Amino acid sequence: MAHGNNSNEKVVYVGDSRVRKRETVNSIPPDYTSFPGRSEAFIPNFLLKEWMVGCVVLVGFLVLTIAEPPPLGYPADPTNSAFIPMPDWYFLFLYQLLKYPWVSGSYVPLGVMGVPGVAFGSLLLAPFLDTGKERRFYRRPIATTLMLLSLVSCYYLTKVSWDHYQHELEITNTVPEHIEREEKAREAAASGEEPPSATKPKEDVALVDADNAGVKTIMEKAKCMTCHGTDLKGQAGAKIPSLHGVGDLLDKAQLTEIVTNGKGGMPAFKDTLSAEEIDTLTTWLAKQKAAQ
Amino acid sequence: MFKSVYNWIDERLDVTPLWRDVADHEVPEHVNPAHHFSAFVYCFGGLTFFITVIQILSGMFLTMYYVPDIINAYASVDYLQHKVPFGSIVRGMHHWGASLVIVMMFLHTLRVFFTGSYKAPREMNWVVGMLIFFIMLGLGFTGYLLPWDNKAYFATKVGIQIADSVPYIGEYIKVFLQGGDIVGATTLTRFFAIHVFFLPGALLALLAAHFLMIRKQGIAGPL
Structure with a gap:
């Protein structure tokens, strides 16, 4: 040892x-x-x-x-062009700052490096910038004023950003996905059904009477396919509904109303199509039900 | 009984100075809300640590269900939230805790700033604290993508666009974060690894340094 x-x-x-x-x-x-x-x-x-x-x-x-409960929207869809991006709340001040013209475009280095760099840099090095022995904040007017100004501007930027987001939701008539989803689940629960699943893709419903020549002519005249797609499956990303199985969701009267007067982003077709044409079209649409 | 066990360990490892530092130190009057109620502002640091512990624990439970790939990430979060008993609460703790930890850390930072506690000889502890703040923001940013819903995806896209606009090195930051040319499968696995291994590792090291320094130097005296 x-x-x-x-x-x-x-x-x-x-x-x-x-x-x-x-x-x-x-x-x-x-x-x-x-x-x-x-x-x-x-x-x-x-x-x-x-x-x-x-x-x-x-x-x-x-x-x-x-x-x-923690929010959860719908699965990420990179082709979704209508989604309004929203960072977490504590990044909003930075997000809003970069929207101003004097820190974006050709001045973007100032926005991403300059302003945050000076702000966070001086915060990081605060003890070496404020080297006096005095600790009471009311005896350190410069440090205290700078901090209070930063706090006010962070609050202001966050508020502007949030109000802007709310405004955008309003003008695009959008309900945030996690809220929409929760609502639907609640409705389903109230009517005693299974909540709708966001993970399973809806089963493909085949078109009924797909080769109807008269309807095809009307659809070409009204250019339905431009928005609803050549396969009439709509564009999920742009919130344009599929016409497959539309008869399960809406009856003929409702369909006639939508085609005649439009709805949401869809224009009215009362000037493009005659009443009989609309009638033929909606009769056909009302028949689009999932096979029993 | 405990005393003799303690003495047995102490003889071999000399733990008494360590125990003094960890547990048997003084709590001065001016930071004790029992004596001056306004001293509650000194609680925010401890509460930050408390929420951090909640984040670590709830995060550990979340990884029991979470699958970091683009096909299953959303489905696994959805399953956890809607099918697993108490899954919604565990995810809720992690989700709301992420915001709460920022709030608490913010209040703690303000307390230290306005009481001038960062002044000599505590400069290094302030710098370490700010590094912890940045790590927490990084954890918030990387964690936001993981549920892989539209909000997560597009917020990350915007974040990476902002990083991309940094002069000279922006392109490299973008490729490093994305792991490719688009926000996609490699981005998700990268963010998962950063969120679960890299940043928590750095966080624990910095927290250790933070606490070591506060014990070595003691709490700043009354104003």
């Missing part, structure tokens, strides 16, 4: 380890009792109180998660 408990050695170790055998206890740092004021021990006195605060926070947090 390299280091026996030989009392002649200057340093005595525990066994053959490098832990020195202690003779006295004075190597222990001072505990809280040697500090002045009403200090208290971390364990157990303070930790117990801290745990109580922690429990209150945890209960509040769990109530939030139960009351407000």
Whole structure:
């Protein structure tokens, strides 16, 4: 053994380890009792109180998660051109900043490097920029003012960005996908059905009486295929519905109303098509039901 | 009994100084809300850590179900949320906790800033804290893509576009994040790896440094 408990050695170790055998206890740092004021021990006195605060926070947090389920929209579809992008809320100030003309386009280096670089750089290096001994914020007017200004501008940018998003939702008449989905699930639950699955693609419904020459002529005249597609399956990305199985969703009267007066992004066809043509068309559309 | 076990370990590992540092240190009066209620502002750091622990635990449970590929990612999140018992709550904790941790960290940063606690000799701890802040934002950004719904996909696309507009190195950042020419299958696996291994690893190391320094230097004194 390299280091026996030989009392002649200057340093005595525990066994053959490098832990020195202690003779006295004075190597222990001072505990809280040697500090002045009403200090208290971390364990157990303070930790117990801290745990109580922690429990209150945890209960509040769990109530939030139960009351407000996490949002989930529809599966990512890169061809979806109508989706309004929305970063998480704590990136909104940066997102909004980059929309201003003086930090975008040819000035974009200023927007992505300059402004955030100076802001985050000075925040990172704050102790080396504000080197005075004074700690009270009201005696440090420059540091305090700069911080308050940054806070106000972050708040302002976030608010503008959020209002802009809400406005965009309104003018495009869009319901955010996770809300739409939740709504549909709730409706399905209320009527006692299975909630609609967003993962399984809908089964393809074949067209009924697909070779009807009269209908084909009318459709070519009205240019239905331009939007609903040559296969009449619509464009999911642009929220243009498929006409396959449309008879399951709408009856003839509703179809006539939509074709005659339009709906959402679809134009009215009362000037393009005659009443008989619309009648022929909607009779055919109403027949588009899934095979039983 | 405990005392003799403690002494047995202490003789071999000399844990008393360590125990003093970790648990038996003083809590000064000016940071103790029991004495001055306004001292609750000193709780935000601890609460940030508390939420971080929740994030780590709930994240560990999420990876039991989550599949990081573009075919199954959405389906696995959907299954977790709607079919697995309490899955919605576990995902909810991770989702809302991600926002809450930013809020708490923000409040903690403001407290440290306005009390001037970052001043000498605590400069290094402030810098480490800011690095933790950036890591957290990175965790938020990479985690946002993982459910692979439209919101996730298009937000990531915008984020990568912004990174792409950085002069000179933007193109490289873009390719590094995307793992290819488009936001797609490789992006998802990359973001998953960054979110679950790289950033948490860095976060734990920085947290260790943060706590080591606060114990070494103690809490800043009263104003």
